[in-house]
Amino acid sequence: MSSSLSLFLVSLSAVFFVVDPIGVVPLFLAMTAGDSRDKIRRTALRACLVACGLMLFFALFGSIIFKVFGVSLGAFRVAGGILLLMTALDMLRARPAATRTSPTEEQEGAVKEDIAIVPLAIPLLAGPGAIATAMVLMARGGSSLRTMIPVLAAIVLTFVSCYFILGASSLVQRVLRQSGVAILERVSGLILAAIAVQFIADGAKDLMR
Template sequence: MNETLSFGLMAFTSFFTLLNPLGTMPVFLTMTANLSPEERTKTARKAIITAIITLIAFSFSGKVLFEFFGISIHAFRVVGGIIFFLMGQDMLQARLASTKINEEDIKSYVNDISITPLAIPMIAGPGSITNGIILMQDAHSVTLKVTLVIVIIVVLLLTFVILWSSTKLVKFLGETGNLVLMRLMGLIVMVIAVEFLFSGLSPMIREMLDLQ
């Protein structure tokens, strides 16, 4: 029982830190500023469901899939960094808020951003996927594996609650506030993207130069 509890606490702490729902919230707000509260909630729900499926699937089979396709987690970080950088650039130039969404295009827009970049790689990113793979390898019993799955679901449900409650901030900030917030977060997202790129490229370069 003590082992299960300590494992669960460690998994919860690590996942909550890596997922960083409070850091995701401002980006979510700016990307859904032109949506109705109902569509914003739908976007958050779809992103969370996608993230749950992704994290659980990778936790159980990620190591095998990466080895089968010859993919390294470093390459995953590089791709995530590129996606983040392009998204941050759009946010910095206020393109996301200035783009008016037609009513017939809302469903397509929600589907697009809820899966990428919100679910992958913003919520279920390289760090959380790697964490799930490692913890699943450490979970040497069925009880610990079930605990890990429960923790993933609980953390992502908490993330949904945080994103859902953030809709109240949209009315408070107004259009000008959303533009200012989006430009600031665009800069931060681009910085995160650079960190992702370097954290992925550095070990790859060391491997190529055979410098350990």
């Protein structure tokens, strides 16, 4: 029992800090500028559900999938960095990100921006580092059910916390108002671009090895 509790606490701290929902709040505010409170909560809920599902999936089957398809974590990191960089450039130019609108919605003449899946869930919340952490924790604990449950529970609890943290960001948005959000959007775009470049650089190093 004590070993399971110890594994749970280690897993919870590791997953929570690598996901870093508090650090995502400024980016989340910038990308949901002008949205209603209900839409912000729905976006946060969808992002957390997708990210949590992805983390659980890779925790259980990640090592098998990478071996089957011959995909390295470095390649995944570079792909995530490119997606982040595209969004960051649009934020710096104060225009809607092209990754938010699907071709079908454009053909129907509906303008619907959706950042819940990309880049919020992937790769901001469930990025290469978070996925790698989940896979390492599962490998460290072993394949028995008693050691798998604490890691999986830590992932679920982390994203429950993510939902409440991101859902409360609307309070900050009301305080900042439009001018404050506009400034935050450009600053966040610069930070996001730096994160994207770091993702690409780390991935390139992994690939070169």
